[in-house]
Amino acid sequence: MRIGILTGGGDCPGLNAVIRSVVRTATTQYGSSVIGFRDGWRGLLEDRTTPLDVPAVDGLLTRGGTTLGSARVAPEKLHAGLGDMTAVLAEHGVDVLVPIGGEGTLTAAHLLSEAGVPVVGIPKTIDNDIDCTDLTFGFDTAVSIATEMIDRLHTTAESHQRVLLVEVMGRHAGWIALHAGLAAGAHLTLVPEEPFDVAEVAKIVEDRFARGDSHVIGVVAEGASPLPGTMLVRDGGVDEYGHKRFTGVAQQLGEELERRTGKEVRTTVLGHVQRGGTPTSFDRVLATRFGLHATVAAHEGSVGRMVALRGTEIELVPLADAVARLKTVTPSRLAETLAFTG
Amino acid sequence: MRIGILTGGGDCPGLNAVIRSVVRTATTQYGSSVIGFRDGWRGLLEDRTTPLDVPAVDGLLTRGGTTLGSARVAPEKLHAGLGDMTAVLAEHGVDVLVPIGGEGTLTAAHLLSEAGVPVVGIPKTIDNDIDCTDLTFGFDTAVSIATEMIDRLHTTAESHQRVLLVEVMGRHAGWIALHAGLAAGAHLTLVPEEPFDVAEVAKIVEDRFARGDSHVIGVVAEGASPLPGTMLVRDGGVDEYGHKRFTGVAQQLGEELERRTGKEVRTTVLGHVQRGGTPTSFDRVLATRFGLHATVAAHEGSVGRMVALRGTEIELVPLADAVARLKTVTPSRLAETLAFTG
Amino acid sequence: MRIGILTGGGDCPGLNAVIRSVVRTATTQYGSSVIGFRDGWRGLLEDRTTPLDVPAVDGLLTRGGTTLGSARVAPEKLHAGLGDMTAVLAEHGVDVLVPIGGEGTLTAAHLLSEAGVPVVGIPKTIDNDIDCTDLTFGFDTAVSIATEMIDRLHTTAESHQRVLLVEVMGRHAGWIALHAGLAAGAHLTLVPEEPFDVAEVAKIVEDRFARGDSHVIGVVAEGASPLPGTMLVRDGGVDEYGHKRFTGVAQQLGEELERRTGKEVRTTVLGHVQRGGTPTSFDRVLATRFGLHATVAAHEGSVGRMVALRGTEIELVPLADAVARLKTVTPSRLAETLAFTG
């Protein structure tokens, strides 16, 4: 059998570990071959490939990034290129395609699957917003880095009686903010799922200092936003898909809090450090198991599916279900966390 | 309401985070009070207590160890002391007891529960061998440390064409060895669940060098043992419960492999570094959630139970079920891992 | 003898380790007592103190921040308060004052010393810009964190063919940028000591991509600035001492590079994470030795001095020499580093 593999969307620790796992499982356990498409869907559209064997994936387990490269492609290009992609796959004799990516990549995978291409998807998202799987690789690494950084900020905030806001990733789902906030003992956690009331946030800050607390640490998901009308918001333009962007939420909230509370506020935007570098052991294990089970599924003909973590087991779920909706923070999980703030 | 809390058995990163979580949830959300018993069951037997309020748990989220102390008590002492313990609980007006510990502690908790004491157990084990819960806190930290150490050994083994064996914790269950082996790309993983054939291990080593590989890394659970008759084993005496001990498995296997293969073998025993220090973000979140849900259960009268992680949710399971058997590595998980060795 | 101690200026990993060292040395080796002034010079001006004994400094070795607090005080306030400070010292029976801080704090220390107060200064600066000492504590920690972050950015830059700029601390001296750039293999290092030519920077970026390199990582000290006329600079206002500020150099350079090269540029501003958290082992050793030697000097009457690292030894240098000028990156060290770029 011949397996095609590609990595789509943003960078994520564990991508290389998945590639290694697919290649080792396919070649060692099944005697199959693997071909990689470069720079995500673009490599499939433009027929740019690289052969992948065991020596080629040596050392990839611990390396961040993706050796195949990745690039974003507009959805309409993918629709238009369906025929081209099918032709390229046929030309290379690819029996099953294994795309690794987030919502966009898996939606494209679903599209190809509907068009008759045998596909097994592997979910990848720093933000943990893909449905039907307990977790995805990369998320634990992102939360670990954010937590380590917030741990460091605690002591400096304490010494100077400051408010420190940390902006973490999470455009549509607040999982990173939620977990890092809980893990690092933040006093405030703002997520996209529940717009915040600036007056209420300012009150929490003032109450803490009034009680004699030395500092306030707030974790703010990049996609968090104020309740309409409670705070002036600078225009962030539109993103590549035409959606309106509200950028720099932590910075803007910080300026507003300084004005309202008179306290010194400092803001740190973690940015890309959350998605680079070696994966945690948790993510390496998950990525390796995803790769292994996707390869087994490909060989057993279980296509049109996505591998998913359910409890301690890796299961297969229909691609259609996985892309039906984003997995956002539930009210009960949010309530659980907020019980630890204030 | 008044909650009593104690930590039993060996040290484990996240214990302090659980204590903090129980105290904060009980006092802030329910207006209840919490009393701690010192040094595990011994504190309950000997009536040694410490009051716990929010200031007392400040800073505990990130600290390893247990601020309550811990000590091992022989099971027969616990049986004999049942009446004393009940009296001490009554004297302090404890409504629900929340013991945090491994198999021994939870068995004792079950005993008290059967005797009519309202109990909510919280599972704790580095080894991940407690049944009915996907994971326990401390395990992720132990695997992380072991993985980081094995990462470091790879380069030194490579430079010197050596076999490096790393002994990790896991007396009855090989979960740490399995996960760290998978996460760090070990070439050999030996667990208690499947006795190893020394001749076969030696062959794997020889085959790797014959193929031109630069080194061999093996992860050995402390409870791994050779198939009877395949290797001379030094007497390790008996442990505190009278069980025969086979200590130093990695060291002894190393000596045997040197003799059989002529290759240089070095052994590292990680020991207590696996159970000390600040917990990973994963373990901090899990410990905090366990503490929170146990406190809620205590207030809702859901006693005789243990909190457990099931997928992404914290659920309650009967204590009786949790202590019925140890959770060891399943044949399918073992096969999955071994697919990556050799 | 009675020693007074205070920590001035910004936060710095190792401050607590110094405090612990002074207290342990003074009490254990000399039977002396130590009193701490809170929030830097403000505590001395306003007579706010805290007693310091061995139990009070337990656990401080590994903790970031300063348990004494710190605050900035305008130089003219210090001049005006000279009499008040001398009176407070006399009232508390302080024989020698040990101020720990950067240029501002040491200048104030020198002022007091000139006025007849026995003073032994301890240099502290993340930026490593204090003269007459090879290094100061906190610097190694800051460089370590910056390096770890840049390590993480390499893989994500590689996968996406990007330019990633990292802004690190260093307002007047580029030591952090220089060391982190060298340690992390950056392709560009911009420091305050040598204004950069934007056209030249753009050319380096273009040349790398033209040669087939996958990405460009640049380290930019916060105090780096463009050659006049080569780049439009947004107004950063003035700082607390009335100096003109050029803030956000990396962000502005990034925008300019995007415009000139057409490449995607991402910017990360590390900010306060560089000065928080537990110190590296190097900084803990240096801080402990500084505290010890300052205390010995105080007891031996070697006042009007600052402790300094010279090779492997801790020596005493006149405070006047230490504050005469800032220690900036020398042309030879800069040339050394630039030999590795491009």
Next chain:
Amino acid sequence: MRIGILTGGGDCPGLNAVIRSVVRTATTQYGSSVIGFRDGWRGLLEDRTTPLDVPAVDGLLTRGGTTLGSARVAPEKLHAGLGDMTAVLAEHGVDVLVPIGGEGTLTAAHLLSEAGVPVVGIPKTIDNDIDCTDLTFGFDTAVSIATEMIDRLHTTAESHQRVLLVEVMGRHAGWIALHAGLAAGAHLTLVPEEPFDVAEVAKIVEDRFARGDSHVIGVVAEGASPLPGTMLVRDGGVDEYGHKRFTGVAQQLGEELERRTGKEVRTTVLGHVQRGGTPTSFDRVLATRFGLHATVAAHEGSVGRMVALRGTEIELVPLADAVARLKTVTPSRLAETLAFTG
């Protein structure tokens, strides 16, 4: 010009960074070429080489180990092979040889130098026992790892009222023990330079518990030894050079302390994890600067020398001076550290 390079002796973080630095400096700044000899002196004796250019050293900055391999060769073999080595160097047109290694390697380098071969040595030793240089790369990494491990042991020792002994590297010099002990706040530090009195060690342990302290952490250099007659010592055989070995000092001291004090003692032997893995930023900078300056010296004809760190500068010292004696812990540094124990 043509430079030959080899790495001798045990593994050490930073070796690869030196190789990268020599290659980049030689090729980029001088247009010279570099050839590597494999497995230390053995490669020179047996004429096994590998060409080294800039692509060959890509990514080496952060990687532990040595891409050239390393092996120990008996001194008499080197003496006997002097003629062969000279011939091999001539055959490959090597103008200057740059050997990177510890005492053994540098002594061999000196021998070659005396025989007329142009040599520039680069000091390498985890143990920091090479004279005439403030520090060598690898040492900071080893101390960092040991410190991190001891940090972890503190909490577990606290929780169980135990004595924990950590054996670190240092056969003839106690620098790692000294620095790690100081950095991690150990209560006992035993080094090869001063034999310990077991009775005195036992008294320190008992005194701490008697004072109410919760635990004792001791750092023991592998080369530490008891005062003759104070403790029974198991025979450790002889090492490859025929010297008598005393192995397992920490383990044996632990057993003795258990017997004498009745306290539970646990021993951890860190072993090879201290010499593997990515170097700290400090070691990466030092290794890079050593490589750069050695290459400059080679091109300027400054041979028969070794690069050395003196304060903040890299200088050249005669090889003869560097190998005249080992740099052991001085009485004043030892006294400084012991002032913090007990």
